[in-house]
Amino acid sequence: MTKCKYILSLCFVFFLGTLPIQAAKYKxxxxxxxxxxxxxxxxxxxxAPAxxxxxxxxxxDTCGSNRPSEELLVSSSGGIKNAVVSIVGIxxxxxxxxxxxxxxDQNRCRFVPHVLLVRPKSKGVVLNSDNVGHxxxxxxxxxxxxxxxxxPNAKMxxxxxxxxxxxxxxxKCDLHSWMGGWWIAAETPYTELSDESGKFSISDIPPGKYKLRIWQEKLGEIVQDLVIKAGESQNLTIKIK
Ligand SMILES: [Cu+2]
Known part of the structure; x- marks a missing residue:
């Protein structure tokens, strides 16, 4: 188990550097x-582990007490929340x-949402809803x-x-070591987060041959072939650990 975790963390570092594999500009x-x-x-x-x-x-007083990490959220039926599902090559x-x-937001010393999808070049605001600094x-x-x-109660x-x-x-937050979150700057609109039950639905995919990429902060990344044919909707179950 320890070895497995070690290998995954190696994979993770590797993929952090290589995720954007689609260089062409999206139209x-x-x-x-x-x-x-x-x-x-x-x-x-x-x-799934506890x-x-x-x-x-x-x-x-503001942050509360010890709490479960959001790094791997698995439903009672095994679905993984917040996995980043993207189709590469469109x-x-x-x-x-x-x-x-x-x-x-930073609220009760946690990042909300834990994983955020953003568009590259977009603008935004980071709130601090707490009465302590972050x-x-x-x-x-x-x-x-x-x-x-x-x-406290300011924004950036x-x-x-x-x-x-x-x-x-x-x-992350350097003042509260347990705080952690992720922003995913999507390559194309064909990028989604899985919901509480691990489900996703990506619409309007032009027929063609692509790669389907799944990334999860704790488990790393998998990539598989994806062939989309006109008039044939697909439903996939993807197992990762
Ligand atoms: Cu903080």
Missing amino acids: ALKKVKNGVTLTGQIVYDGT PRMLKVDKDT KKGKKWGIPKKFSY NFHTVSKGIYNINKKIK KVKKKKIKKPGIIRV
Whole structure:
């Protein structure tokens, strides 16, 4: 088990650097011809481990007490929440569904939502809803790096174009070691997060041959072939561990 975890963490570091494998610029069309919907469920393969407990040992009046980590959320039926599902290789397709403007919160010393999908180059705001300060700190491979203190009940603006390109941004707070979150700057609108039961539904996919990529912060990444044929909707169950 220890060895397995070690290998996964190695994979994770590797993929953090390599996630954007689609270099061509994406073009949104007015209408997608013969668009197909792909539905599916991301499922934990086997019995999921009990959530790791986070040690909350500072500012406890605001932050609360020890609580389960959100790094791997598995439903009673095995569905994994917050897996990033993306189709790689679509150069022209549907309009962006991810808004141009985002809002991210720090509330009771946790990041809300735990995983946020953003559009590259979009603007947004990082709130601090707490009556204690946070030090908002991002880690990424040249996508959006900032290390800034946000005062109690204040906010920080993220200006347009600060998020330079698609990829994964890890978010943390240097004042509260247990705080952790993720921003995913999507390559195309064909990127979604799985819901509480691990389900996703990606619509308007132009027929073609692509890669389906699943990334989960704790389990790493898997990539598989995806063939979309006109008039044939698909439903997939993808097991990861
Ligand atoms: Cu904090």
